[in-house]
Amino acid sequence: MTKALRIIRRGGVLTVLGLLGLVAVYILALVYTPTEVRQGLAQKIFYVHAPAAWAALMAFSLVGIVSGLYLWLRDERLDRFAASSAEVGLVFSVIMLTTGPIWGKPVWGTWWTWDARLTLTLFLFFLFVGYLALRAALEDPGERGRFAAVVGLLGLVLVPFVHLSVYLFRTLHPQPVLVKPSAPSMPPEMLRTLLISFGVFTLLYLGFVMVRYGLQLATDEAAREAHDAG
C-alpha cells in the first residue's frame, strides 16, 4: 500500500470516530443538557456553532503558520497541508456561518447584522474562498505554493481580530464563555457537552485533513509518475 493510501485510511478511521462522536454530541445536547430559560431550545445550537467556529479558526490559523514555514523551507508537504487545512476550514466555516444566523433569528430577532464579529468572519470566509480559487487558477506548483502562502498568511493576521472583535468593538455577538481570562461561565452539564463537542470537531478536522492530504499526495504522485514516463 502506498503512503497516500495509508494516510487516507488513517484519516478515514478518525473521520468515522468523529462522526460517531457527533451522534453522541447530538444525544448529549438533546437529552443531557438543560434547556436555557431565556433562549429556549435555540441555545442548544451553541453546542455545534462554537466548536465549528473553533475548528474553522484553528484550520485557518494552521494554514497561516504552515504557509509561513513553506515560504521559508519550500517543503511541498507544508503546501499540501495548507491546501488541505484551508478546504476543511471552509467546510467548518459554512457550519459557523449558517448555524449563527439560525440562532440569531429567534434570539436577536434578525438573521444577520453587520457587526464586527460577523463581518470579519464573513471576510475570513471569502479570503479562503479566494485562497482556493487562486490555487485552482495556477498550474505551476512553485508559483501556486508561493502565492497561496502569502494569502494564507493574510488570513492568519485576520484570525486574532475575529476572536478579539467582541472585546475591541461594540457587538451583538456574545463574549467567549470558554476561551477567556476568567473561568468558564455555564452549568457543568453544558460545559461537559461543549468540551466533548470541541473534541469531536477537532477529531473531524484531523480526519478530514488527513484524508484530503492523502488525496493530494496521491494526485501529486500520479502527476509525477506521468511526467517521468512522458
Added chain:
Amino acid sequence: MQASGPPQNGEYMVAAYVVVAVVILGYSLLLWIRARRVS
C-alpha cells in the same frame, strides 16, 4: 396570570442540527468518493 417558560423555538435548533449533519456527512461522502477513485 400567564405562566412564563422558555421560548418555544425548537424548530431553529432542529434546523441547525440538520444543517450540521448535512454539511459534515456531505463532505465525508465527497472525500470517500474521491478516495475510492485513487485506491
